[in-house]
Amino acid sequence: MGVWIGIGVFVLILIIMYNSLISKKNQVENIFASIDTLLKKRRNLIPNLVESVKAYMKHEKNVLEDITSLRSKADTISDETEKMDIENKISSLMGKILINVENYPELKANENVMHLQMTLAEIEEQISAARRAYNQAVTDYNNAIEMIPANMLAKMMGYKRKNVFEITKSERENINVGNLFKQ
Amino acid sequence: MKKLTELIEEYYRNPSMESLEKERQNLLFYLKITVFILIAVFLLLTASIQMNENVFFLIFSVEISIFGLIYSLLTSGYRKKFKNKVVNSLVSVFSGDFEYIPTGKISPVKYDLSGLFLQHYDRYGGEDYVRGVMDGVKFEFSDIHTEYRTTDSKGKTHWQTVFKGTFFVSEFNKKFKGRVLVYPDYSEKFLGSLANSFQKFYSHNLEFVKMDSPEFEKEFVVYSNDQILARYVLSTALMEKIMKFKKAIKKPIYFSFKNNMMFVAISGNNNFEAPVFRSLNDYGFAEEMIGGFYYISTLIKTLSIERNIWN
Numbered sequence: 001m002g003v004w005i006g007i008g009v010f011v012l013i014l015i016i017m018y019n020s021l022i023s024k025k026n027q028v029e030n031i032f033a034s035i036d037t038l039l040k041k042r043r044n045l046i047p048n049l050v051e052s053v054k055a056y057m058k059h060e061k062n063v064l065e066d067i068t069s070l071r072s073k074a075d076t077i078s079d080e081t082e083k084m085d086i087e088n089k090i091s092s093l094m095g096k097i098l099i100n101v102e103n104y105p106e107l108k109a110n111e112n113v114m115h116l117q118m119t120l121a122e123i124e125e126q127i128s129a130a131r132r133a134y135n136q137a138v139t140d141y142n143n144a145i146e147m148i149p150a151n152m153l154a155k156m157m158g159y160k161r162k163n164v165f166e167i168t169k170s171e172r173e174n175i176n177v178g179n180l181f182k183q
Numbered sequence: 184m185k186k187l188t189e190l191i192e193e194y195y196r197n198p199s200m201e202s203l204e205k206e207r208q209n210l211l212f213y214l215k216i217t218v219f220i221l222i223a224v225f226l227l228l229t230a231s232i233q234m235n236e237n238v239f240f241l242i243f244s245v246e247i248s249i250f251g252l253i254y255s256l257l258t259s260g261y262r263k264k265f266k267n268k269v270v271n272s273l274v275s276v277f278s279g280d281f282e283y284i285p286t287g288k289i290s291p292v293k294y295d296l297s298g299l300f301l302q303h304y305d306r307y308g309g310e311d312y313v314r315g316v317m318d319g320v321k322f323e324f325s326d327i328h329t330e331y332r333t334t335d336s337k338g339k340t341h342w343q344t345v346f347k348g349t350f351f352v353s354e355f356n357k358k359f360k361g362r363v364l365v366y367p368d369y370s371e372k373f374l375g376s377l378a379n380s381f382q383k384f385y386s387h388n389l390e391f392v393k394m395d396s397p398e399f400e401k402e403f404v405v406y407s408n409d410q411i412l413a414r415y416v417l418s419t420a421l422m423e424k425i426m427k428f429k430k431a432i433k434k435p436i437y438f439s440f441k442n443n444m445m446f447v448a449i450s451g452n453n454n455f456e457a458p459v460f461r462s463l464n465d466y467g468f469a470e471e472m473i474g475g476f477y478y479i480s481t482l483i484k485t486l487s488i489e490r491n492i493w494n
């Protein structure tokens with residue numbers, strides 16, 4: 001009788017551990033999918049942004065061309081690391097464009113550009129929030145697969161450590177849209 | 184908008200201060216006489232009738248109730264005058280966009296909407312209502328006291344407090360669907376990271392959210408229906424600013440973000456009460472009372488919740 005109870009408890013613990021590992025893995029995947037959606041949403045704004053500013057930004061022609069080609073590249077690549085690398089480059093080019101808007105009074109007054117700046121700032125904040133959520137989910141997941149006794153089960157399930165996003169200092173700072181419009 | 188030190192100076196310049204302080208001293212004199220009479224009656228009764236524990240307790244509680252009644256009757260006029268003459272002028276001097284209604288309170292609908300206190304209440308009271316606009320953001324706050332009724336085995340009714348303190352409501356500068364609740368964290372200080380395991384169970388049907396600021400995480404516990412939303416609302420900068428506010432106010436604080444609004448509950452805070460046993464000119468009192476009002480009124484500025492300029 002005692003043996004059966006012992007086996008029952010052991011199986012129950014195994015089930016709880018298994019389910020907890022699965023839910024942690026799914027949480028990481030769900031949040032990663034949200035980041036992907038947000039990045040896609042941001043990429044979709046690029047043609048509109050380029051179209052709105054290209055008539056004025058003659059000196060930044062290269063930047064506009066680069067961002068357009070990176071956008072089409074990002075849509076086709078499936079490798080996660082490479083994709084993230086491209087997204088980071090897009091981020092930095094986008095920042096360059098938005099800073100340069102300041103040098104063109106006609107653009108600063110343009111309602112469409114203003115609206116785009118606002119939408120981009122909003123998406124950047126959402127991306128930053130999603131990355132922070134992702135990092136926490138990955139930390140929980142990594143802790144779970146490395147701690148005794150779940151680590152043995154995780155090994156059998158083939159679970160491996162995942163990497164967190166490096167969050168840059170500029171991302172840590174709250175995006176203040178008001179500052180974008182300051183004279 | 185005035186600075187805190189300017190407001191304190193303004194308080195001392197108020198023309199009603201002298202007469203109110205005199206009134207307070209008179210009140211104190213009458214209260215001392217009341218205490219003297221009550222003690223005399225108590226001694227007289229204990230000497231003349233046979234005492235046992237029950238009689239002693241009965242006389243004692245009757246006397247305490249009589250004192251409470253006399254205290255509230257004697258001081259109510261003085262407290263009202265203080266609010267109408269001193270507080271009213273302070274609030275309007277602070278900003279022309281502010282309005283003070285001594286008997287007003289935050290609507291119970293907003294208190295319920297916050298979802299911060301799930302305990303049902305049978306009595307909803309409040310006073311010292313302030314509303315205004317700061318940096319284009321509308322806000323309002325008042326003292327609130329919610330209680331629920333319990334009946335003991337002897338059929339006696341007792342009132343238990345759900346929340347007593349200042350309740351603040353304002354617009355929030357981010358648009359979102361869902362809700363984020365922030366509670367003071369009492370357990371993490373003692374239990375460390377083990378506290379997280381318990382916090383996951385008590386989650387108001389929401390997900391427990393572990394924030395990435397260790398300082399914030401130590402002071403608060405966060406729940407939301409969406410992990411990303413919680414971080415979107417509580418940006419790193421906002422968390423730092425909330426910590427700054429907490430250090431200034433030194434009381435347990437609750438936040439709720441919902442329906443593009445922000446609800447803040449500051450437990451144990453009581454705005455604008457005139458002192459009876461302390462002088463009106465006491466600098467400690469002035470600093471404490473005006474400081475409390477100042478930090479709550481400037482919350483929009485402290486947390487940088489300016490109105491979105493494109494709205």
